[in-house]
Each structure stands twice: as structure tokens, then as C-alpha cells.
Amino acid sequence: MSRNIIIIGAGLTGAVIARQLADSGTCSITLFERRDHLAGNCFTFRDPASGTMLHKYGPHIFHTNDTEVWTYVQRFALFEPFKHRVVARYQGRDYGLPVNLDTINAFYGTQFTSDEARAFIASRCLKLARPAANAEEQALSTLGHELFNAFYKGYIAKQWSRPPSDLPASVTARLPMRFDREDCYFGHKHQGQPRFGYTALVEALLDHPAITIHTETEITRADLRDADHVFWSGPLDAYFDHAEGRLGYRTLRFEELRAPTPIQGRAVVNYSDPDVPWTRIAEHSFFTPWETPREAVAFREYADDCGPEDEPFYPIRLISEKAILARYIERAKTEKNITFAGRMGTYRYIDMDIAVREALDCAAQFLRAPDDMPVFSASPI
Ligand SMILES: Cc1cc2nc3c(=O)[nH]c(=O)nc-3n(C[C@H](O)[C@H](O)[C@H](O)COP(=O)(O)OP(=O)(O)OC[C@H]3O[C@@H](n4cnc5c(N)ncnc54)[C@H](O)[C@@H]3O)c2cc1C
Structure with a gap:
């Protein structure tokens, strides 16, 4: 028997769940994505002018201690070794x-x-x-x-x-403090960048005859009929039409800089001085050091509270949000045949390796016991 599965969101969470269920040979998957592209917030694209692989929603670096996750993502993309280094600019000087x-x-x-x-x-x-x-x-x-x-x-x-x-x-x-000379930003065993970007990784995950994809299609709760099970990786509060109020997020605004030669000559500079309005500058060609760009492209990043029309990036999770979250959790528990997953479905900041790990576990659980699925792929608390 083929199970009819609906997945909301084509980020890493939705893509990994889709792929695992498709590979089982027991599910037929329809995946809906609100945006006009795959890969969610990890979306990368080739900038025509400079030839640089740009990370539209901010730079992403894959890093993990989870060897199974590392092996899994390499089935779908060739990863180049990459060590991320960051400096803080404070009063005109750079510090590691x-x-x-x-x-x-x-x-x-x-x-x-x-x-x-x-x-x-x-x-x-x-x-x-x-x-x-x-x-x-x-x-x-x-x-x-x-x-x-x-x-x-x-x-x-x-x-x-x-x-x-x-x-x-x-x-x-989680701010690390090191008393040795290691200046690599992440301390994980496995670190790298997909040679052809994160979008290609997600495209490869979703390249399966049992998966049908609809982009530019925003789904609401009312649209979800006739599915044996739904995996929702969109915002938890949006599923309930914000009936308990909005869960707060921080959003980011990016200001583009272009120049014929390197702008800052490194991937990321954090600006620690409070009177500099941006938080950091990321120069994207430095995330693909095996490529030579035709010109330099960098982005100044500004953070702000997320309005209804903005892209939600970081869950705020202060006391008031936690009270709203508790009410959504109670509502979610009364729903049937749905699992909320990923960074927005569980209202948590999660790195990509955690998104992949949780999606793998969630799909495995469904394949083991489809009638006994938890309403959240991981606890939102
Ligand atoms: C600025 C920034 C930098 C980051 N850098 C790193 C990094 O260096 N390394 C790292 O490991 N992690 C990083 N992360 C975390 C990483 O982005 C997440 O782990 C990852 O995006 C989680 O994937 P997801 O599929 O759960 O969510 P998403 O990528 O957000 O995917 C969810 C998708 O659902 C779609 N959607 C939502 N609602 C609907 C709806 N109603 N109908 C249809 N579609 C819908 C959205 O459009 C979106 O495409 C970073 C995050 C941010 C914000």
C-alpha cells in the first residue's frame, strides 16, 4: 500500500523527510513550497555578474560531529573541505x-x-x-x-x-573560550561546503520519482485534506493562523557591496562596536575558496524584529514568546496525522546538521510506526 504524504517546506527538513519516505518505496510524497526556489534558508545561487555562489539568506557552513549525518549529506553532494574563520573588528583592530x-x-x-x-x-x-x-x-x-x-x-x-x-x-x-591557538570558528569533527551549493544538495535529495514538488504554493491548514500524514516545516503559529498571537522572530536585512577587488579579504568580519549599525559583513566568494570570482560581492547584515511581511530568521524565545509557544503546543497536541518539524515547526534555532538528524529520525519513526507519530519531531521547549 502506498501512503499519501504531504510535506510543507522544501528546506533541509522537508527534503530529507521526503527522500527517506520516498526511498522506502511505501510512500507517495507531494511537497509544497511557498517560495519560488528549493532549499529554504540554505538557498544558494550563482550570481551572474561575479560568478560567485551567493547565500541568499546569509552564509551557511556545514559542520557536525554526527558522522552518520555527514555520510548522509555526502550521498547527495560533493563536499569541499572548509574551515570557517571569523574576526571581530573592535575599535579599528581585528581579533580572532x-x-x-x-x-x-x-x-x-x-x-x-x-x-x-x-x-x-x-x-x-x-x-x-x-x-x-x-x-x-x-x-x-x-x-x-x-x-x-x-x-x-x-x-x-x-x-x-x-x-x-x-x-x-x-x-x-555556548560562547566558546579557548586557551589554545585554534582559530577555527567551529570545533566540529566534520566541516565542509557543498561544491555546487546547498540548492544542488536539496535538488539531489528531492530527485526521486515518488516526490512531486509544487513551488510558489503557500499552504494553510484548510488546504490539508486527503493525506495519510502531513509533515509541516513552516511556522507553527502560521499553521494555526496566529490564533494565539505571533511567535517572535528576528529578521535580517542585507546590504550588498560590490568591488573589483576583495572587499575585506575574508569570509566574515563581526563588528563589535555598538555605533556601527551592521552586525557583520560576509564576503561570499570566501565560502568557495576553490573558485575565482570576477568581482567581489559582500553583504552587510542588519538585524531587526520580524514584522508580518519579513522573513523569520532567529526565534526570539523570550519569556513572552514561551508563553505563546506553550499555547500552540497544547493546540498542536489535539491535531491528528500531522508532525511539526524543523526550525520553524518546532520554533527553535537549529543548525543544518541537527535539521538533517531530526528529519532522518522523524522519517525512520514514521516508517516504523506510522500510526504512532509524535506531533513534534523534537520538543519545542
Ligand atoms: C542567517 C543564518 C545563518 C545560518 N548559518 C548556518 C550555518 O552556517 N550552519 C548551519 O548548520 N546552520 C546555519 N543556519 C541554520 C539553517 O538555516 C537551518 O538549520 C535550516 O535552514 C533548517 O532547515 P528547515 O528545513 O528546518 O527550515 P527552512 O530552511 O526555513 O525551510 C522551511 C521552508 O518552509 C517553507 N514554508 C513555510 N511555510 C510554508 C507554507 N505555509 N507553505 C509552503 N511552504 C512553506 C519556507 O518558505 C521554507 O523554504 C543559519 C540560519 C540563519 C538564519
């Missing part, structure tokens, strides 16, 4: 991020060894006898005042339009 031994020595004008740097930073840190109450306390207890103020305070305030003291500790809980 995440903060590492070289950052500490350059910033303080010292020549510490690892052990000396560790002891020195410990002496600058806020000592708390209780868990950090907010993002500022959390960062101060690992970086100390000077490093936090220089590299993160202004950046976070711009990224969130809120002072770090108003944000939950989780925002800064």
Missing part, C-alpha cells in the same frame, strides 16, 4: 573569534601561555554562587568584563535589539 589564546594576548598586550591565560581570565570573571540569571552574567562568568564588553556586548545588543542583561543565559551559554 572565538576568543582564543592569540585573542587574549593581542587584546591585553600580553604573552601568556595557556595556563597563565586561564588563570588571568579566571581572575577577571564574575564569580557567581548561583546559575547565571541572564546572558550578560553568563558571559561575564566565562570571559570577564573586558573581553565581553569588547567582543560581544555591542554585537549581541545589535543582534537582538535588547541589552544582554535582558536576554536568557542560553544566548551566551
Whole structure:
């Protein structure tokens, strides 16, 4: 028997679920995508003028410790080795991020060894006898005042339009602090970029006779009839027509820069000073170092709260959003034959490897027990 499956969203989540169900030979899949392209927020395209592979919704780098996920994505795309390096520009000088031994020595004008740097930073840190109450306390207890103020305070305030003291500790809980000279941004075992971009990866995932794709088709709850099961990777609140209010997101605006020669000569520069209005500049040809662009293209990034017409990027997840989220979770539990998945279906920031992992697990669960599917592919809380 072939099961009739509807999938909403052609990002990595929708594409991996579609592919896994199609490969099982037991499902016929119809996938709907609101935009005029595949790949969701990972969408890349070749810029005609410069020849550069551009990342429309901000630069993406694949990094993971999950070897099964790494092996899986390589079935569908050739990955080139890529190590991401970021600098923070603060008061006209560049410093390596995440903060590492070289950052500490350059910033303080010292020549510490690892052990000396560790002891020195410990002496600058806020000592708390209780868990950090907010993002500022959390960062101060690992970086100390000077490093936090220089590299993160202004950046976070711009990224969130809120002072770090108003944000939950989780925002800064994952800021790495290194006492060696490793300047690679991610610490993961597997890191790379698909040679022909993320759109080609998603196209390859969806290239299966059991999958029918409709782009430029926005689906609402009322459209969902006659399916054995629906996988919804669009916004959770949109499914319920925002009946409980809007879940807050941050959106991004990109300002394009072009020049005949490299603009900043590296992939990403973060701007830590609060009086610089953009958060960072990404020069996209540096995400494909095996290619030579005809001209340089870079984007200044500005962050803002997301209005109804804007693209939602980062879930805000402050206390008020969590209250709204709890109400949507209760509503979702009363729905039948639907699973909310991916970054917007579960209202969480997730990296691409997590999106792939959760989609693989979600599809496997469906194939094992289709009548016993959870309403969320992962807990939104
Ligand atoms: C600026 C930025 C940079 C990032 N950089 C990285 C990085 O370097 N590395 C990394 O691992 N991760 C990165 N990520 C995270 C990455 O983008 C996500 O992991 C990934 O996009 C999740 O895929 P998804 O399919 O769950 O969601 P999406 O990619 O958002 O796909 C959902 C799709 O559903 C469609 N849709 C929504 N509603 C409807 C509807 N009603 N009807 C039809 N279609 C609908 C949307 O148009 C969208 O295409 C970054 C995220 C952002 C915001």
C-alpha cells in the first residue's frame, strides 16, 4: 500500500523527510513550497555578474560531529573541505573569534601561555554562587568584563535589539573560550561546503520519482485534506493562523557591496562596536575558496524584529514568546496525522546538521510506526 504524504517546506527538513519516505518505496510524497526556489534558508545561487555562489539568506557552513549525518549529506553532494574563520573588528583592530589564546594576548598586550591565560581570565570573571540569571552574567562568568564588553556586548545588543542583561543565559551559554591557538570558528569533527551549493544538495535529495514538488504554493491548514500524514516545516503559529498571537522572530536585512577587488579579504568580519549599525559583513566568494570570482560581492547584515511581511530568521524565545509557544503546543497536541518539524515547526534555532538528524529520525519513526507519530519531531521547549 502506498501512503499519501504531504510535506510543507522544501528546506533541509522537508527534503530529507521526503527522500527517506520516498526511498522506502511505501510512500507517495507531494511537497509544497511557498517560495519560488528549493532549499529554504540554505538557498544558494550563482550570481551572474561575479560568478560567485551567493547565500541568499546569509552564509551557511556545514559542520557536525554526527558522522552518520555527514555520510548522509555526502550521498547527495560533493563536499569541499572548509574551515570557517571569523574576526571581530573592535575599535579599528581585528581579533580572532572565538576568543582564543592569540585573542587574549593581542587584546591585553600580553604573552601568556595557556595556563597563565586561564588563570588571568579566571581572575577577571564574575564569580557567581548561583546559575547565571541572564546572558550578560553568563558571559561575564566565562570571559570577564573586558573581553565581553569588547567582543560581544555591542554585537549581541545589535543582534537582538535588547541589552544582554535582558536576554536568557542560553544566548551566551555556548560562547566558546579557548586557551589554545585554534582559530577555527567551529570545533566540529566534520566541516565542509557543498561544491555546487546547498540548492544542488536539496535538488539531489528531492530527485526521486515518488516526490512531486509544487513551488510558489503557500499552504494553510484548510488546504490539508486527503493525506495519510502531513509533515509541516513552516511556522507553527502560521499553521494555526496566529490564533494565539505571533511567535517572535528576528529578521535580517542585507546590504550588498560590490568591488573589483576583495572587499575585506575574508569570509566574515563581526563588528563589535555598538555605533556601527551592521552586525557583520560576509564576503561570499570566501565560502568557495576553490573558485575565482570576477568581482567581489559582500553583504552587510542588519538585524531587526520580524514584522508580518519579513522573513523569520532567529526565534526570539523570550519569556513572552514561551508563553505563546506553550499555547500552540497544547493546540498542536489535539491535531491528528500531522508532525511539526524543523526550525520553524518546532520554533527553535537549529543548525543544518541537527535539521538533517531530526528529519532522518522523524522519517525512520514514521516508517516504523506510522500510526504512532509524535506531533513534534523534537520538543519545542
Ligand atoms: C542567517 C543564518 C545563518 C545560518 N548559518 C548556518 C550555518 O552556517 N550552519 C548551519 O548548520 N546552520 C546555519 N543556519 C541554520 C539553517 O538555516 C537551518 O538549520 C535550516 O535552514 C533548517 O532547515 P528547515 O528545513 O528546518 O527550515 P527552512 O530552511 O526555513 O525551510 C522551511 C521552508 O518552509 C517553507 N514554508 C513555510 N511555510 C510554508 C507554507 N505555509 N507553505 C509552503 N511552504 C512553506 C519556507 O518558505 C521554507 O523554504 C543559519 C540560519 C540563519 C538564519
